[in-house]
Amino acid sequence: MHSNIIDVAKKAGVSIATVSRVLNDSEKVKSETREKILAVIDELKYVPNPAARGLIMRRTEAIGLLLPDLHGEFFSEIIRGADEAVQAQSYHLIVSSSHNDSKEIEAALRFMRGRVDAIIVMSPQVDSEILLANLPKSVPVVLLNCRTSNPHFDTIMTDGYGGAREMTNYLLDLGHTRIAVLTGGENNIESQERLRGFRSALRERDITPNRSLEFAGNFTEVSGYETVREVLLLKDRPTAIFAFNDSMAIGAIKAIREEGLKIPSDISVCGFDDIPVAKFLSPSLTSVCVPIHDLGVMAVNRVFDRIKKRTKGASAHMFVSTTLSIRNSCKKINTMSNLEKEGNAA
Amino acid sequence: MHSNIIDVAKKAGVSIATVSRVLNDSEKVKSETREKILAVIDELKYVPNPAARGLIMRRTEAIGLLLPDLHGEFFSEIIRGADEAVQAQSYHLIVSSSHNDSKEIEAALRFMRGRVDAIIVMSPQVDSEILLANLPKSVPVVLLNCRTSNPHFDTIMTDGYGGAREMTNYLLDLGHTRIAVLTGGENNIESQERLRGFRSALRERDITPNRSLEFAGNFTEVSGYETVREVLLLKDRPTAIFAFNDSMAIGAIKAIREEGLKIPSDISVCGFDDIPVAKFLSPSLTSVCVPIHDLGVMAVNRVFDRIKKRTKGASAHMFVSTTLSIRNSCKKINTMSNLEKEGNAA
DNA sequence: CTTTGTAATGTAAAGGTTTACATTAAAAAT
DNA sequence: ATTTTTAATGTAAACCTTTACATTACAAAG
Numbered sequence: 127m128h129s130n131i132i133d134v135a136k137k138a139g140v141s142i143a144t145v146s147r148v149l150n151d152s153e154k155v156k157s158e159t160r161e162k163i164l165a166v167i168d169e170l171k172y173v174p175n176p177a178a179r180g181l182i183m184r185r186t187e188a189i190g191l192l193l194p195d196l197h198g199e200f201f202s203e204i205i206r207g208a209d210e211a212v213q214a215q216s217y218h219l220i221v222s223s224s225h226n227d228s229k230e231i232e233a234a235l236r237f238m239r240g241r242v243d244a245i246i247v248m249s250p251q252v253d254s255e256i257l258l259a260n261l262p263k264s265v266p267v268v269l270l271n272c273r274t275s276n277p278h279f280d281t282i283m284t285d286g287y288g289g290a291r292e293m294t295n296y297l298l299d300l301g302h303t304r305i306a307v308l309t310g311g312e313n314n315i316e317s318q319e320r321l322r323g324f325r326s327a328l329r330e331r332d333i334t335p336n337r338s339l340e341f342a343g344n345f346t347e348v349s350g351y352e353t354v355r356e357v358l359l360l361k362d363r364p365t366a367i368f369a370f371n372d373s374m375a376i377g378a379i380k381a382i383r384e385e386g387l388k389i390p391s392d393i394s395v396c397g398f399d400d401i402p403v404a405k406f407l408s409p410s411l412t413s414v415c416v417p418i419h420d421l422g423v424m425a426v427n428r429v430f431d432r433i434k435k436r437t438k439g440a441s442a443h444m445f446v447s448t449t450l451s452i453r454n455s456c457k458k459i460n461t462m463s464n465l466e467k468e469g470n471a472a
Numbered sequence: 473m474h475s476n477i478i479d480v481a482k483k484a485g486v487s488i489a490t491v492s493r494v495l496n497d498s499e500k501v502k503s504e505t506r507e508k509i510l511a512v513i514d515e516l517k518y519v520p521n522p523a524a525r526g527l528i529m530r531r532t533e534a535i536g537l538l539l540p541d542l543h544g545e546f547f548s549e550i551i552r553g554a555d556e557a558v559q560a561q562s563y564h565l566i567v568s569s570s571h572n573d574s575k576e577i578e579a580a581l582r583f584m585r586g587r588v589d590a591i592i593v594m595s596p597q598v599d600s601e602i603l604l605a606n607l608p609k610s611v612p613v614v615l616l617n618c619r620t621s622n623p624h625f626d627t628i629m630t631d632g633y634g635g636a637r638e639m640t641n642y643l644l645d646l647g648h649t650r651i652a653v654l655t656g657g658e659n660n661i662e663s664q665e666r667l668r669g670f671r672s673a674l675r676e677r678d679i680t681p682n683r684s685l686e687f688a689g690n691f692t693e694v695s696g697y698e699t700v701r702e703v704l705l706l707k708d709r710p711t712a713i714f715a716f717n718d719s720m721a722i723g724a725i726k727a728i729r730e731e732g733l734k735i736p737s738d739i740s741v742c743g744f745d746d747i748p749v750a751k752f753l754s755p756s757l758t759s760v761c762v763p764i765h766d767l768g769v770m771a772v773n774r775v776f777d778r779i780k781k782r783t784k785g786a787s788a789h790m791f792v793s794t795t796l797s798i799r800n801s802c803k804k805i806n807t808m809s810n811l812e813k814e815g816n817a818a
Numbered sequence: 819c820t821t822t823g824t825a826a827t828g829t830a831a832a833g834g835t836t837t838a839c840a841t842t843a844a845a846a847a848t
Numbered sequence: 849a850t851t852t853t854t855a856a857t858g859t860a861a862a863c864c865t866t867t868a869c870a871t872t873a874c875a876a877a878g
Contacts, residue, residue, distance in 0.1 A: 176586045178864030180523035202548030240522045524834030
């Protein structure tokens with residue numbers, strides 16, 4: 127069907143070695159010979175067979191990207207960043223979603239073996255054992271927001287703890303003390319980190335975290351919506367809702383509005399991640415800014431450092447800090463208790 | 473590094489052919505032999521080399537997905553649908569973004585050659601010539617929302633014309649006659665189709681489309697925002713804004729709110745695509761519902777029909793119709809001219 | 819004119835599979 | 849006991865490259 131290197135060699139009247147040489151411009155080839163071969167390649171529309179090449183070179187020019195889910199803007203931003211970085215090196219991306227299912231992780235990882243030069247795994251949900259058992263030893267691996275501190279792989283973690291702390295402090299500074307949080311599931315490392323940061327900030331201000339204000343969502347808009355409907359039923363309603371990602375915050379806002387309440391005057395809402403759409407919401411959403419796109423870029427660049435042997439030796443653990451994107455969905459309150467506290471503190 | 477089929481054969485005391493047979497359970501192998509080999513495979517953690525397999529089988533178990541962009545929820549939904557369908561067949565997805573650049577399209581397509589068993593291309597921007605010149609003849613291709621009516625390839629088109637017509641009629645029924653549209657760029661086939669539908673609906677009601685109410689955006693939130701800021705400066709302000717995708721509608725809403733206007737009481741806004749977040753906005757966004765996720769699924773299934781030879785012969789051209797998702801961002805108005813018209817019509 | 823050195827090109831092995839065909843072993847038929 | 853049939857397994861070619869090593873041709877040096 128397709129012409130191969132032999133066809134080219136025959137038509138150009140040279141050996142396949144010479145054709146291969148001009149293909150990879152590895153060694154000197156007389157320029158007239160080169161021209162001739164190039165002309166034939168063009169004429170025959172010859173493209174080297176990547177399987178054959180991959181077989182002998184042990185190089186695929188592809189990077190595997192394994193994500194837990196493909197839902198929402200967060201993951202699309204990761205892909206966008208990774209694709210950008212990968213294209214800059216003339217590499218390509220093999221994307222797969224694991225849906226947090228260990229069988230699917232296994233299948234995806236097996237598929238990638240031999241098909242990619244490196245793997246980027248984002249798997250906040252699955253515990254390390256399953257993951258580690260299936261991670262190939264033969265290619266570089268970068269773990270993105272996984273249950274970390276694994277000595278064998280490079281890891282990148284966003285500072286969920288610090289980000290949540292900072293946001294919580296911000297809310298406390300605004301006078302909120304009854305803050306409900308919407309978490310992302312018990313086994314999710316990112317959710318855990320954020321919860322840890324939240325609680326820690328409260329304790330630092332001598333507020334005992336109230337478990338009954340910690341609601342379990344699953345990082346989707348729907349879960350934010352439904353959970354907040356419950357929250358609003360509480361007799362002692364919180365003055366602020368801290369959703370552990372923006373999708374849940376968006377769902378929360380809808381639920382609050384449906385109840386006829388105003389944001390931020392009746393209740394403050396903030397999110398986490400700062401997905402691109404956050405600043406366009408009304409009110410624009412206050413959120414913890416995670417450089418999502420850059421996370422994809424970083425992971426890819428790290429992986430290239432390994433591939434190109436620019437980085438050797440022990441694995442590195444990078445920590446990506448967050449910033450606060452303060453917008454219009456949170457407001458200062460002056461409750462009685464708040465005034466009292468200020469009085470006490472002053 | 474990795475063990476290969478020869479290692480397995482040696483350790484199991486059989487020939488590589490037998491190992492291959494149990495791997496592909498192609499022919500009968502004595503069950504004790506099979507057990508033995510399976511055990512060795514397990515012990516050696518042997519995984520067949522996909523490059524070698526792909527080389528001889530001419531099959532890669534991967535589908536290429538070429539998108540114009542990876543921005544926003546629209547494309548992430550396409551990827552999600554495609555990945556889902558592909559995983560159902562134990563296939564995998566190679567994703568690439570072309571950024572509407574013909575050089576990048578060329579590069580991506582060249583890369584995919586030999587690496588994928590089929591290609592799905594979404595390229596509403598680039599004209600068919602460049603695309604066709606680079607599309608491989610050797611694997612099935614599905615064109616998704618491309619400048620269509622190409623006899624050589626299967627195509628899937630969403631009914632942008634019909635969707636825009638329907639939405640326009642809806643707006644007209646609500647009494648809007650001064651409707652501004654936010655288009656998605658001149659060379660974009662989807663934008664063109666939607667514009668055609670919009671104009672056609674107007675003409676059917678004897679309204680001459682007013683070019684000065686057609687504003688060029690580029691399908692991003694920012695472009696919606698900035699364009700609508702201009703729109704609001706108009707002395708005879710439109711009563712409705714029809715954004716040709718939801719991202720621009722989101723930007724539009726922000727611009728309108730910043731001007732202190734209320735949606736939908738002061739001005740109606742609607743979008744196109746009905747991305748998942750649309751129903752969670754406030755007010756929830758009226759939009760033309762495109763089954764985005766299903767588009768990805770359909771494209772993949774079509775491609776599998778070709779791969780598995782379930783479908784032969786002439787290429788098919790599928791047309792995906794849209795529906796209206798009527799929510800709360802558009803409102804009936806009763807202007808003077810509107811009342812007059814109703815009087816005339818009755 | 820012969821030898822040496824060098825630039826250009828060619829030869830063949832290797833990479834890891836699948837599979838058509840060949841072989842062997844054992845059971846069934848004669 | 850010999851032949852035929854069948855089931856199980858083995859052999860080797862093919863898939864398409866890259867590259868170490870071999871060869872050739874020719875110019876420079878002796």
